[in-house]
Amino acid sequence: MGYVAVKGGREAIERACDLAEFRRSGTGSAPLELRQILEQLPLAVDRAMGEGGLHAPEHAALALRQSAGDSFEAAFLLRAHRATLPRLAETLPDGTGSLRVVRRISSAFKDVPGGQILGHTPDYSLRLLELDPLEDRGRRRAHIREKVLAGIGGLDPLPDEFPRVVDHLRREGLLEDVASDDPEPFDITRRPLSFPAPRSARLQALARGETGGLLLLAYSSTRGYGHVHPTLAEMRVGYLPLRVVHPVSGEPVVVGEVPVTEAEVVSRFANTDGEPRFQVGYGLCLGHNEVKAISMGVLDRCMRTEDPRSPAEDQEFALYHSDGIESMGFTNHWKLPHYVDFLSDLDRLRKAREGWRARS
Amino acid sequence: MDVLLRAHGLTKRFGEGCPSCLDETGARVGTNRCPRCGAVWAVRDASVELRREEAVGIVGESGSGKSTLVRLLHFDLRATAGWLEAARIPALEPIPDLYPKGSDWTRDLLSMDGFRQRRARDLCMGIVYQHPHLGLRMGVSSGGNIAERLLSAGWRSIGAMRGRAGGLLERTEIPLSRMDEPPKVFSGGMQQRVQIAKALSGDPPILLLDEVTTGLDLSVQARVLDLVRSLRDELRLSMLVVSHDLGVVNLLCQRTLVMKNGEVVESGLTDQILQDPQHPYTQLLVSSQLQ
């Protein structure tokens, strides 16, 4: 029997890429415009930006279109693109006090200074699939625009200030102290993580983490695989102005704003050193992604447990396995040829079986 | 002296077993493991009796099955075969339907449901393991470790529990000031003593000791053994003492069983076994240890 080599690999690969593009080109529907994706699927755009670690809404919309809706691929495209970009400046460190708030709630108190601003959220809608295919979307859209915007001039503006809930708790001495030595933040894009990782590194990694992975860990920790009993002290959604030092004048200037979601989670007291106090877990991510920010806050607190016992409390476990680009890439890599590896395994198995048969 | 516990034909096999096992394993052959099917006979056909206020030693090398035997008696492992009965012990009275009508012996404890097994065990036995993390919750305070037993038994006063725990810790020579510290911050010897305190918290008539001094420094060993001996006398305990060290068994036990490859090869009075061993393996063991 002759040996048959596998040829035409390159052609096959090119054809496969063509087929992928063919598949997402549709069979007659109008091509998706970036603007449609940006405007009508904003949460998918935000999620891709957050996991890609790049604020570039149009690029994110493009990535979603190019990846045919695969959120892992979209984040990957953005992350890869980011790696090609030069770093022109670093923003000045800032608190989020300057956040332009569009949504702000606290679960810890019934009412708080600044108020409970529900903002835009589907949290309170009934999850009933709107099944009527004949519905005139254009008319519906016009109706909702008219409904929301009518009488908008007569509404009270948002308050200027939203005093932080945790600041109130801190003033009463109910929170742990936070070191104010303000160390230089770790840069996870330039240096690999080593453990125990400094808090800035942990938070950066969480901020870019894959939403589902972080959710799994945070959820597990509140279901018994951990000892955090969280209360959402405050969650804010809004636009954060970024400042850099002007290259010519040397003065700080605002160069734009990015959408972010911020969550501060307070956990039940557990310290035995000194006066009992609550601890705070902090989460901040790019884009409007509440599940991720809350999960970050819970995990930030988990990873500071003195006696870590569950996966969520183990820094290494949580941080090594929650980057979507890494985890997705590696899991997909099993599809690459491994036949040499496998042959080696086969050889070992055959030898061991010979030995076993010889002995029995 | 009346018998408290009697076990017959205790067997623990790991793996499927095959027709060749009987001939290919055991003390005579020199292995626990069947070369044909790979089954491990950790304990085979062992019988033991424990009398009131008596200490019985179980000696052998590692792999002899001595620890497995004790684990079977403590229901840590499920026996493959054999039966185990307890005599009329006041501590066991609370368990309903444990004794068949008119009998002075319980039903076979090995074939009982897990729930009643565990209850019976908690009421009449205490155990101390070689590795403290097997017998203690390392993250819970020492007092808490003892309190857990009391809480199981229905104690509901913190003051009373701390009193009892404090008393037991003092008796095992642990300073009262350390009652609220977790065992993980203690030395090996102290951890063993906390285990002993915990094992005694329910006033059990039977104490099982599984290699409790192995791995400790000699001076620490001596202290722990001394404590065990004085507790035995003071509390009139029945004890099963597992050790590879004949010296330990000589110090504590009136009778001894010798195990090899899962089987009991010799049993009798400790003095006799040490001075006039009959089985070749026992002779080897004795000559290699007591010089």
Place this chain on the structure above:
Amino acid sequence: MRAREWIERPRGAEPAFAFLDDGAKKDVRRALLKAVAIPGYQVPYGSREMPLARGWGTGGIQITLSILLPSDVVKVIDQGCDGSVNAVNIRKFYARVADVETTTDTAAATLVQTRHRIPEERMRDDQILVLQVPYPEALREVEPSEMQTRRMHAEADYARMWLRLYEDVVRFGEIRLSYRYPCTVNGRHVMDPSPVPRWDVPKLHMADTLFLFGAGRERRIYAVPPHTRVEPLEFDDHRFRVEDFSGKACGRCGATGTFLDEVVLPDGSRAHFCSDTGLCDKRKEGTWTSS
């Protein structure tokens, strides 16, 4: 419903009363019967997905929808308040799928569904309280594995829960469990009363009302029938205590002896208001008489 029934159903037929199909209601009702027969025991059931998110009351909703009658008058509260978004949403849903009358007056309701509070007014024997439960398992605090906690309940093995309370007292001088305080029901099962504050736990004991607990995401239903003992876990020398509102009164109606919400004012000071807004309204209107 069988495939044939489905194909032959009359077109334009009304959707099922109260949203759930017969099969779903049957599942829930069977679970409820078993739950009432074994007070405090968590009955597994085939929880359906609802148009509200898991964690937002799907368990409570399934119970209500399964027992709702057209003649019922329904009150829905969240943290004691009829006006909270969660309560408003659910009430809207019931009005839509069952066309029942709704109320904010506890005394006028036949069925009250609640998240994390029990109404301050003592409920009657012709009323039912349905509680929304996030975590049905009281022992989750000490054991993450469901397999283990089911065994612990089966064997009434609650020592580790008691041990957690003991350790808290020893380390912090206080039991830290606040809402979800574990209680022994009918002298047998330890139950999680849902995240109601400690203040509400005594209301469950020997009440006239039927209490039904639904955990949709976790797929469990449990119940406390009328005139059942519900006793919070406590020590003889460290008793169960409710939240302390001494020296405080409602800033709106002046009530004392009721659970008060704490609100932070812009100047940083604090004010207190009745958590039970329905009762606060009645007091303010002067229509409330204590019975």
